[in-house]
Amino acid sequence: MKNVPGSAAGPAASEQPTERIPSAERREQILRAATAVFGERGYAQATTDRVAQAAGISQPYVVRMFGSKENLFLEVLDRALGRIMESFRAVLADPDDSPVGPRLGRAYVNLIEDRGILLCLLQAFMLGHDETIGRKARQGFLAIYRLLRDDVGLDADDARRFLAEGMLINTLLAVRMTDDYATDVCAQEILESAFSSKLDLVLDVARRDSGADAGRPAASGRA
Amino acid sequence: MKNVPGSAAGPAASEQPTERIPSAERREQILRAATAVFGERGYAQATTDRVAQAAGISQPYVVRMFGSKENLFLEVLDRALGRIMESFRAVLADPDDSPVGPRLGRAYVNLIEDRGILLCLLQAFMLGHDETIGRKARQGFLAIYRLLRDDVGLDADDARRFLAEGMLINTLLAVRMTDDYATDVCAQEILESAFSSKLDLVLDVARRDSGADAGRPAASGRA
DNA sequence: GTCTATACAAAGATAGAC
DNA sequence: GTCTATCTTTGTATAGAC
Structure with missing residues (x-):
């Protein structure tokens, strides 16, 4: 019982054999689904088939669109990093006079609504041994660090403390x-x-x- | 080219077809190897075959001795948690008059000499979605938390901060x-x-x- | 743009010999 | 106590139709 196009099981005869939507939109849909799946199961335990099911399409199509599972993960990671940086920048742009630290912290936690974003980050960090993914994960980590140091203006100790709390949050969510x-x-x-x-x-x-x-x-x- | 018993490739004719050693000792040997492999690749990406190679024995023997990969991981996790608790208790028992926090921190980092111990812990935390492993991972996390609260005497905030720094350390190692x-x-x-x-x-x-x-x-x- | 069918590799587990 | 051989499942990726 895989994902059925227009078969029975459904409460009537309505489900078209999968809507034909523009690839850009489909891409985003798959990325969203993949983020949830990778975040939950980790890179290795996540299967392209589960991603496909979560996105409501066929497994080969997932692979077709992204070339490979690894590539899909890399794009998911990119997107996750983007969201985080974007979210932090929004906080910095906000003309609020309360201390930035807590505001950044809350913004970070808010990202859990975007399912899997935070967990994918941690999952990527666990892949340091992987040539390609590991490098990108380190780059991502350092990009966030730089933002904290340069844009937020934290000193090394405060930046470390902030990241530490972030890693604890990630861990509590993951476990x-x-x-x-x-x-x-x-x-x-x-x-x-x-x-x-x-x-x-x-x-x-x-x-x-x-x-x-x-x-x-x-x-x-x-x- | 798998692991060869007494074949060529070796610098002469010496390697016996794998020493016959008592199972207790072999167990520990496998656990040690498995800790390194699981720590490095994570549960899903670690294969029983790699563990076997690291331990210098055959893949089926690994499975035979522990019943299943999952079971092996659970024992590795137990062992890792034991090492950590043990290490912390040793610090508490030590009649040193300098503040405990930093001493615990150093003791924690010292555990990296025991290859994979720290990483396996984090890998386990990433498996919260898994019925069996997830439960044990949470228990382990909470056991450490209790030790910090009850035995070390930290308050909730200090315990949190300590754990946060620990998670950052784990992450830096993993990535x-x-x-x-x-x-x-x-x-x-x-x-x-x-x-x-x-x-x-x-x-x-x-x-x-x-x-x-x-x-x-x-x-x-x-x- | 999307699917079905399928090839192919990897990995966990089992059987049984030594 | 330990290995070799192998079954079986699962999962990525490709081919090609619609």
């Missing part, structure tokens, strides 16, 4: 610490400490994403 | 930031900031491990 929020006081404590005002958002998103294991189409609107 | 140490000032700066007095050790270990890609036997002594 799904929210699963233990309700049953373990320590889990609760560290989550509150790490996310503070953004904890509700994190818990909401975790609830939303759980069950909807990135893989098959996210229950599209039209039923 | 192999040391590869850029010589060529990128930012890489140099953040490595110095994150590892401070232990940077030399880190660079040494990186040099030692590079090239010796965990996979084939680590150039055993007798040539």
Whole structure:
């Protein structure tokens, strides 16, 4: 039972044999799906087939459009880095007078709404041993560091501390610490400490994403 | 060209068809090899065959001894957590009067000599989506947190900060930031900031491990 | 622009000999 | 205690039709 074009199972006869949409749009759709899948399972455990299912298209088409799984991941990584930098720059541009640190932190956590962005970053960092991906991952890390140093104006210690908190956040998300929020006081404590005002958002998103294991189409609107 | 028992390629006719050693010892040997491989490639990308090569035995034997790859990883994770806790407890037991924080930090970084221990931990954290491994990973994380809170006596904020620095360290190791140490000032700066007095050790270990890609036997002594 | 069919490689696991 | 041979599944990628 793979992804069926216009077969039964559906509540009537409506699903066209996959809409024919412009490749640019399709690209973005696939990237979005791939980000969720790579973020959740990691590069190696993510399959092009799961990405395809999440995007609602066939596996060969995913490969066709991006050339290879590795290439797809590289584009996903690029996109994720872009979102992060963009998000930080938006904070810097905002004429708010409260301290930047916390504002950047909140902006970072807000990115969890964009499913998989943060996790893909961490997944990429885990691939340092890979010739191609590793290099790009290091570049990405350093690009963020430079932004903190040069554009935000943090000193080396503050930049390190900021990144450290970011890595902790990534880790808590990756290990799904929210699963233990309700049953373990320590889990609760560290989550509150790490996310503070953004904890509700994190818990909401975790609830939303759980069950909807990135893989098959996210229950599209039209039923 | 797999791992050959007593074939050619060797500098003479010496290598016995793999020594017959007691299973307890072999177990430890495999766990050590597996820690290096899992740490470097991650759970999914690590193959039982690479572990076997690193341990100098056949692939089926690895599976035979641990039942499955998943089980092997779980034991590796257990062992890694044990080493960390043990190492922290040793610091607490040490009648040194300098502040505990930095001493714990140095003890943590010292663990990189035990190849893969730190990385396996992070790799496990990345597997939160996995029913079995994810649960154990969360437990491990929380066990460390409790040790910091209860045994070390840190408050929630300090414990969080300590863990955050630890996650940054893990990430820097995983992404192999040391590869850029010589060529990128930012890489140099953040490595110095994150590892401070232990940077030399880190660079040494990186040099030692590079090239010796965990996979084939680590150039055993007798040539 | 998108699919079906399929070739091909990799990897985990099992059987059974030594 | 340890290996060789091998089954089986899964997953990437290609060919070619619609």
